[in-house]
Amino acid sequence: MRAAIIFNPTKIDESELSAALLPAERANDYASSKIIPTRPDYSAAEAAADAIADGVDLVIACGGDGTVREAAAALAETKAPVALGIVPLGTGNLLARNLGIDPRQPLQTHFEIAFGGTTRPLDACELTATLDDGNRVREWFMVMAGMGIDAGMIQFTDEDKKQRFGWLAYLGGVARTLRKQPMFTARYRVDSESTYGVRAASMLLLNCGQLQGGITLAPDATFDDGMLDVVIVRPRGPLGWLELLGQGMLRSISTVVPPLREILLESDAEKQVARRYSGNRAITGAQGAGVSFAVDSDAEPFQLDGDLLGRVRDGLVVVHHDALNVRAPAVDETARLVFGLRGRVAR
Numbered sequence: 069m070r071a072a073i074i075f076n077p078t079k080i081d082e083s084e085l086s087a088a089l090l091p092a093e094r095a096n097d098y099a100s101s102k103i104i105p106t107r108p109d110y111s112a113a114e115a116a117a118d119a120i121a122d123g124v125d126l127v128i129a130c131g132g133d134g135t136v137r138e139a140a141a142a143l144a145e146t147k148a149p150v151a152l153g154i155v156p157l158g159t160g161n162l163l164a165r166n167l168g169i170d171p172r173q174p175l176q177t178h179f180e181i182a183f184g185g186t187t188r189p190l191d192a193c194e195l196t197a198t199l200d201d202g203n204r205v206r207e208w209f210m211v212m213a214g215m216g217i218d219a220g221m222i223q224f225t226d227e228d229k230k231q232r233f234g235w236l237a238y239l240g241g242v243a244r245t246l247r248k249q250p251m252f253t254a255r256y257r258v259d260s261e262s263t264y265g266v267r268a269a270s271m272l273l274l275n276c277g278q279l280q281g282g283i284t285l286a287p288d289a290t291f292d293d294g295m296l297d298v299v300i301v302r303p304r305g306p307l308g309w310l311e312l313l314g315q316g317m318l319r320s321i322s323t324v325v326p327p328l329r330e331i332l333l334e335s336d337a338e339k340q341v342a343r344r345y346s347g348n349r350a351i352t353g354a355q356g357a358g359v360s361f362a363v364d365s366d367a368e369p370f371q372l373d374g375d376l377l378g379r380v381r382d383g384l385v386v387v388h389h390d391a392l393n394v395r396a397p398a399v400d401e402t403a404r405l406v407f408g409l410r411g412r413v414a415r
Contacts, residue, residue, distance in 0.1 A: 069126070071153070071183065072102045072119030074112050074139050076131030079157040084175070085130060092179040098126075106135065116142035126151050126395075128182045132158020133211070133374040141208035144192035144391045152190075153182025153395040160374050162211040166276035166291060167396040185395040189292045192391035193275050197383035200367035207372055210291070210392075212279065215368035215380060216252060216270030217301065251302075253364040258298060258356035265364070270301040273359055273385055285351060294389035299353040360384045 071093070075085055082103060093101060102124060104115045116127050116139040127150055129139035136154055140163075143152055155178040156164035156171040164171060167188070169181060195207050212218075254271060257263040272279075274297040277289035286297040362382040370380035 069097065070099045070102065070124050071126040071128055072104060072116070072122070072124040073128050073130060074104050074106065074115045074119070074135065075129075075155075076112075076135045076157065077105045079131050079135075080175075088175040089128075089179045089183075091176060092183040095180070096183040098183060101128075106131070112136075112138035113142045113145075115139070117146065120146055120148045120150055124150060126153060126183070128153035128155060128179070130155040130157055132156075133160050133162055134158075136163055137208070137210060137373040137375060140190075140192065140210050140392060140394075144194075144208050144388065147391070149393075151187055151393045151395055153179075153185075155179065155182060158374075162276070162279065162373060163394075166211060166278050167394060169397065181397055182395050186398050187393050188396050189390035190392040190394045191275055191291055191294060192388045193273070193296060194386045194388060195372065195383055197370065197377070198381045199377075200379035200381060205377070207377060209275070209372040211276045211373045212272060212274050213370065213372045213385065214270060214272040215254075215363070215370045216268060218270050218272060218279075218371060252366070252368050254361055254368075255364065256298065256359060256361040258354045258359050261356075266300055266302065268300050268302040270299075271361065272299040272301070273297075274299060275387070286353065292390060294357055294387055295355050296357065296359055296385060296387050297353060297355050298359055299351060301351055357389075358384070358386045 073085065073089060075082070082105065086103065089101060093099075102119060102122065104119065106112050106115055112129060112131070112135045116129075119127055120142065127139055127143060129136045129152065135158075136156075140152055143150055154164050154167070154169060155175065156169060161169075161171045169178065190210060193209050193213065195205075195209065195213060197205055197207075199205060251267055251269055253265065253267050255263050255265050256271065272285065274286050274289045276291045277286045277297070279285060285299050285301075289295075289297040360383070363380065367379035367381045370377045370383070
């Protein structure tokens with residue numbers, strides 16, 4: 069067996085990488101790995117596709133969320149029976165955290181999981197969208213996509229500050245987004261149900277529940293259920309923003325205090341179909357295997373797993389159930405610690 073190690077050279081030196089992977093390679097009876105650095109003109113998706121064509125048995129993505137997403141996209145696109153390992157080296161490390169991989173662990177531990185961890189299924193989400201210039205694009209994401217505050221946060225966050233302050237740097241991006249364009253209007257449809265209009269600060273399409281900073285907006289979102297959780301963030305005035313903050317914190321806490329889910333989450337019926345929500349709730353949502361949307365106001369910045377796609381007018385997301393196999397810690401090891409809080413084990 070042989071693995072391909074795809075890494076972002078701005079995140080780690082190749083010599084350090086090679087030294088850390090060697091023990092895990094040998095312990096799991098793998099031949100010497102094919103080590104492939106990405107370049108501005110050679111993406112992780114291209115590197116993964118080339119590695120798959122070369123017949124590797126495992127692709128290990130070493131880098132931030134962008135590197136991981138691109139490598140995973142190549143596996144989903146080609147439908148190759150090749151497992152994906154992750155060595156988290158970025159700021160958010162969203163997929164790694166949702167899989168129970170703690171970014172604070174040593175590099176060698178990450179390789180031990182990538183080579184010898186439990187193989188688990190992962191849904192992949194395919195987006196087809198129209199950009200502001202009229203071009204149609206097709207992309208994949210594994211954790212989340214969205215427009216509004218979350219995309220603006222990425223657009224207006226300084227890279228240097230991310231390196232210095234980690235996920236806290238995103239708060240400046242949020243503040244700048246709120247000053248420029250706090251709300252947008254859009255229509256959305258979940259599966260074959262009715263289409264509804266909404267005025268919102270953000271629309272999130274979640275394959276996993278945990279976001280930047282350990283915030284959990286959809287505690288029951290799991291990466292292997294064949295479903296997408298649609299979360300609409302629409303605070304009304306200053307009190308609405310306080311309600312939003314409170315709900316976000318409580319939903320995060322509900323991952324470690326399960327009984328809170330019955331209080332905080334919508335009913336099962338509400339989670340299965342899209343519907344118009346009333347009242348003054350700051351966070352509402354629905355769940356389904358596919359979501360279409362159209363922006364009625366100006367085209368909105370749109371992000372995929374932390375990568376800015378551009379300004380989008382409309383789109384369709386389809387969930388491909390169990391499209392990927394990923395390496396994760398053994399089940400009895402995935403009681404994970406994120407920012408000091410113990411989270412639930414992802415199913």
